[in-house]
Amino acid sequence: MLLSSVGRSSLRLRAAPRESYIEISNYIRGRRTGLLSTVRNRPQQFGQFHAQQRLYEQPHIDSSRQPFLEQYKNAVEFPRATYDFRTFLSEASLGQEVVLHGYLGNRADLSKKLSFVRLTDPTMRHNIQIVASAKSGAFEKLKSIATNSPVAVRGIVQQKKGSKSERDAPDTEKIEAWEISLEDIHALNDFPKDIIMTSETVFPPEQRYLHLRTDRDLREALRFRAQVRNICKEELDQSQPPFVEIETPLLFKSTPEGAREFLVPTRRRGMAYALPQSPQQYKQILMASGIPRYYQFARCFRDEDLRADRQPEFTQLDLEMSFATGEDVMTTIEGVIRKLWSTLMKEPVPSGPFRRMSYQEAMRRYGSDKPDTRIGMEISPIDYLLPVDLISKITPLMDPIVEVFKFEGNDNDPKETQRFITEFLDSPAGAPFNNNPEGGPGIFIYDAKKPLCGLQPFGFEAAERIEDMLEPDHGDLIVLQARKRAPFSGGSTPMGDLRRALHTASVEKGFKPAATGFDFFWVVDFPLFSPSTDAEPGQGGAAGISSTHHPFTAPKTAADVDMLLTDPTQVVADHYDLVVNGVELGGGSRRIHDAKVQEFILRDILKMPPERLADFSHLLEALRAGCPPHAGIALGFDRLVAVMLGKESVRDVIAFPKTGKGEDPMVKAPTPMTEESLETYHLRLRDE
Numbered sequence: 276m277l278l279s280s281v282g283r284s285s286l287r288l289r290a291a292p293r294e295s296y297i298e299i300s301n302y303i304r305g306r307r308t309g310l311l312s313t314v315r316n317r318p319q320q321f322g323q324f325h326a327q328q329r330l331y332e333q334p335h336i337d338s339s340r341q342p343f344l345e346q347y348k349n350a351v352e353f354p355r356a357t358y359d360f361r362t363f364l365s366e367a368s369l370g371q372e373v374v375l376h377g378y379l380g381n382r383a384d385l386s387k388k389l390s391f392v393r394l395t396d397p398t399m400r401h402n403i404q405i406v407a408s409a410k411s412g413a414f415e416k417l418k419s420i421a422t423n424s425p426v427a428v429r430g431i432v433q434q435k436k437g438s439k440s441e442r443d444a445p446d447t448e449k450i451e452a453w454e455i456s457l458e459d460i461h462a463l464n465d466f467p468k469d470i471i472m473t474s475e476t477v478f479p480p481e482q483r484y485l486h487l488r489t490d491r492d493l494r495e496a497l498r499f500r501a502q503v504r505n506i507c508k509e510e511l512d513q514s515q516p517p518f519v520e521i522e523t524p525l526l527f528k529s530t531p532e533g534a535r536e537f538l539v540p541t542r543r544r545g546m547a548y549a550l551p552q553s554p555q556q557y558k559q560i561l562m563a564s565g566i567p568r569y570y571q572f573a574r575c576f577r578d579e580d581l582r583a584d585r586q587p588e589f590t591q592l593d594l595e596m597s598f599a600t601g602e603d604v605m606t607t608i609e610g611v612i613r614k615l616w617s618t619l620m621k622e623p624v625p626s627g628p629f630r631r632m633s634y635q636e637a638m639r640r641y642g643s644d645k646p647d648t649r650i651g652m653e654i655s656p657i658d659y660l661l662p663v664d665l666i667s668k669i670t671p672l673m674d675p676i677v678e679v680f681k682f683e684g685n686d687n688d689p690k691e692t693q694r695f696i697t698e699f700l701d702s703p704a705g706a707p708f709n710n711n712p713e714g715g716p717g718i719f720i721y722d723a724k725k726p727l728c729g730l731q732p733f734g735f736e737a738a739e740r741i742e743d744m745l746e747p748d749h750g751d752l753i754v755l756q757a758r759k760r761a762p763f764s765g766g767s768t769p770m771g772d773l774r775r776a777l778h779t780a781s782v783e784k785g786f787k788p789a790a791t792g793f794d795f796f797w798v799v800d801f802p803l804f805s806p807s808t809d810a811e812p813g814q815g816g817a818a819g820i821s822s823t824h825h826p827f828t829a830p831k832t833a834a835d836v837d838m839l840l841t842d843p844t845q846v847v848a849d850h851y852d853l854v855v856n857g858v859e860l861g862g863g864s865r866r867i868h869d870a871k872v873q874e875f876i877l878r879d880i881l882k883m884p885p886e887r888l889a890d891f892s893h894l895l896e897a898l899r900a901g902c903p904p905h906a907g908i909a910l911g912f913d914r915l916v917a918v919m920l921g922k923e924s925v926r927d928v929i930a931f932p933k934t935g936k937g938e939d940p941m942v943k944a945p946t947p948m949t950e951e952s953l954e955t956y957h958l959r960l961r962d963e
């Protein structure tokens with residue numbers, strides 16, 4: 276394909292104004308340094324931009340000499356690319372004239388008359404070499420364009436004579452087999468001298484765009500995320516009956532569903548929307564509306580503790596099915612996971628159906644409701660074996676439960692184990708365990724060279740029983756931990772946390788290899804209610820209990836329904852969490868589809884005040900209108916992508932994540948409310 280005449284003529288235009296632009300831009304930079312101190316690779320202050328604008332606005336600048344406008348006009352009329360890079364690489368032929376877009380790389384001047392420069396394509400996945408000789412009119416033009424500037428290049432395709440070192444170069448550096456002999460080049464924007472950008476530069480979150488631009492891995496993660504989304508969509512669209520993708524409102528209302536909400540004040544005095552913590556209520560109402568299967572990639576907003584790698588806004592793959600139970604939902608999700616693994620992952624496709632583990636079993640064996648089952652270290656109760664004086668040494672609690680697990684050492688070397696565990700307990704990661712008011716961990720190194728192999732404090736009999744039970748090897752750790760004798764509640768026990776933290780530290784320190792593979796399973800049979808805590812707003816009821824999942828989750832069996840009247844704390848929920856490798860990928864439940872039962876739970880079990888109960892009247896009305904039984908789930912989409920890519924943090928799969936403080940340092944959100952906006956929303960800030 277040949278360059279269009281528009282492209283050619285615009286390429287031939289305007290080399291001259293550029294020099295004057297550089298003069299002006301140097302002048303501005305000079306002024307700027309006088310106005311504000313510039314720090315390299317620090318985000319530009321707002322003031323800098325304004326300073327620049329103010330400068331342009333100053334009347335002494337002759338409006339006929341505003342070269343940035345000339346340069347901009349040049350960019351407005353930039354030539355179309357004749358090819359994207361991929362098509363170019365497969366279809367271009369020798370001697371052909373082409374126009375390509377991309378970013379200019381570093382230039383190597385081989386002589387005064389010959390330069391090489393790399394052009395990186397707009398996807399930043401391919402590089403091609405541009406050869407410029409002084410014979411070409413574009414030679415000087417090329418030299419005036421800064422590295423990293425976006426450009427349009429016109430040239431003739433020729434075969435590249437690749438050197439061995441280039442052929443062996445890493446992927447990101449690889450240059451393709453064709454090269455372009457430069458005919459013309461068109462700068463589409465400048466790249467400023469005050470930004471130093473190499474592939475090694477680490478940019479702060481304020482400059483996320485530069486981080487994205489230099490971090491191929493991060494850009495690939497965003498591409499991968501889009502693929503994951505497409506495959507989920509494909510799988511759900513194709514099921515029978517198909518799921519219907521439906522958007523539900525983001526301007527919702529405040530309801531005590533469980534998490535703390537973000538309010539959106541309106542101009543109507545005293546009136547506010549709330550952003551949805553999930554589309555839960557709308558999707559249930561869809562089930563009452565004759566939509567049999569719904570899904571959505573839903574943005575959710577929760578104003579909660581962000582320590583555990585959470586974001587105040589995040590994405591869920593949210594779905595709901597009518598005339599269905601939890602079994603149908605679990606089968607559907609297993610299908611989605613299998614499809615994702617078979618399409619995008621190298622690891623074996625998880626064979627189904629995924630196994631089930633009750634909440635009680637997960638907490639008992641692993642001290643966690645989302646255990647990483649790949650790492651061993653199963654927990655067992657041991658207090659019945661221990662001498663009283665040993666128990667009193669590890670806990671101030673009377674009649675505690677004491678549990679034990681074995682942590683395998685390395686190379687049967689007790690000294691290595693000793694070094695590792697001492698370092699761990701002295702590190703910040705160890706602090707919460709040492710400072711546990713119920714007693715720190717009791718740690719013993721199994722050492723065949725010591726009396727009773729280092730288990731002397733257990734006494735002869737208990738030591739022998741422990742050996743039978745745990746079969747320790749020379750250099751292994753035996754870890755004890757006490758806790759109150761009380762039913763499990765919440766997501767983990769200190770022993771479960773210790774198990775996890777020890778494993779993480781051992782991998783970080785290179786003491787143990789990281790666990791591999793994916794072990795999917797469902798955690799089921801959660802308690803329907805848990806004791807209320809200060810950390811979670813719950814439903815604000817007066818009963819001292821809150822819904823473990825959310826207040827719309829159904830009791831599991833008829834016997835559980837009966838137990839609502841006798842002992843609600845014993846009721847088992849029809850709630851299921853999908854867990855893989857210590858990560859809760861998502862959770863869902865069968866819902867209460869009967870309005871009277873739903874109202875009974877809210878009013879009589881949770882003891883919600885009438886005005887908060889009234890917040891749910893829309894849902895109760897919809898259930899009352901002959902709503903069919905239904906069940907659903909939401910997968911944390913950010914987390915799913917992070918798990919698939921083996922990323923530690925969801926921030927690595929989100930284009931513009933918020934910090935641990937819930938801030939976006941790039942756009943500087945949130946911002947203080949101005950007097951004007953306070954007035955608009957009829958608000959006044961309370962004196963502290």
Ligand code: ASP
Nearest residue numbers: 553555863864907908909
């Ligand atoms: N709405 C629930 C949540 O966000 C998921 C569900 O029950 O479908 O956790």
